[in-house]
Amino acid sequence: MTGSRVRIAVADAPAAGEVRLVELDSHTIGLYRVGDRYYAVADRCPHRGAPLCSAGRVVRGITLEHGNPTRGAALGLLRCPWHKWDFDIATGRCLVQPRLRVRRYRVEHDGDDLIITLQHPAPEAAAASEPDRLALTP
Numbered sequence: 001m002t003g004s005r006v007r008i009a010v011a012d013a014p015a016a017g018e019v020r021l022v023e024l025d026s027h028t029i030g031l032y033r034v035g036d037r038y039y040a041v042a043d044r045c046p047h048r049g050a051p052l053c054s055a056g057r058v059v060r061g062i063t064l065e066h067g068n069p070t071r072g073a074a075l076g077l078l079r080c081p082w083h084k085w086d087f088d089i090a091t092g093r094c095l096v097q098p099r100l101r102v103r104r105y106r107v108e109h110d111g112d113d114l115i116i117t118l119q120h121p122a123p124e125a126a127a128a129s130e131p132d133r134l135a136l137t138p
């Protein structure tokens with residue numbers, strides 16, 4: 001780790017449903033994999049400040065297809081340990097209070113490594129998410 005960035009080998013990155021915690025300039029950040037993409041979010045719930053990454057857990061969402069609930073393929077939601085609200089890992093959006101978002105950080109590929117910085121993620125990172133998932137425990 002140097003300065004305001006952390007380098008992690010893709011081989012050491014978390015699998016879907018797991019988290020890898022990193023420290024960056026006094027920020028604790030959770031690194032997640034959803035599908036084939038990586039996302040970094042703050043270890044602080046925007047509701048009441050719970051340790052969202054270090055004590056929360058990844059859960060699977062459901063979607064409505066033609067009015068029928070369908071279990072999502074991706075482990076794409078992060079459940080807060082205190083009040084059990086779910087957050088979309090890709091967008092940071094809270095599914096209970098959509099005006100709340102967890103702080104996200106930029107993750108970029110550099111060869112066989114991932115680089116995490118304190119910058120906001122690139123816009124296309126959020127566009128890849130599924131915006132209307134509901135929570136369902138895996």
Ligand code: FES
Nearest residue numbers: 045047048080083
């Ligand atoms: S502190 Fe996270 S949902 Fe309340």
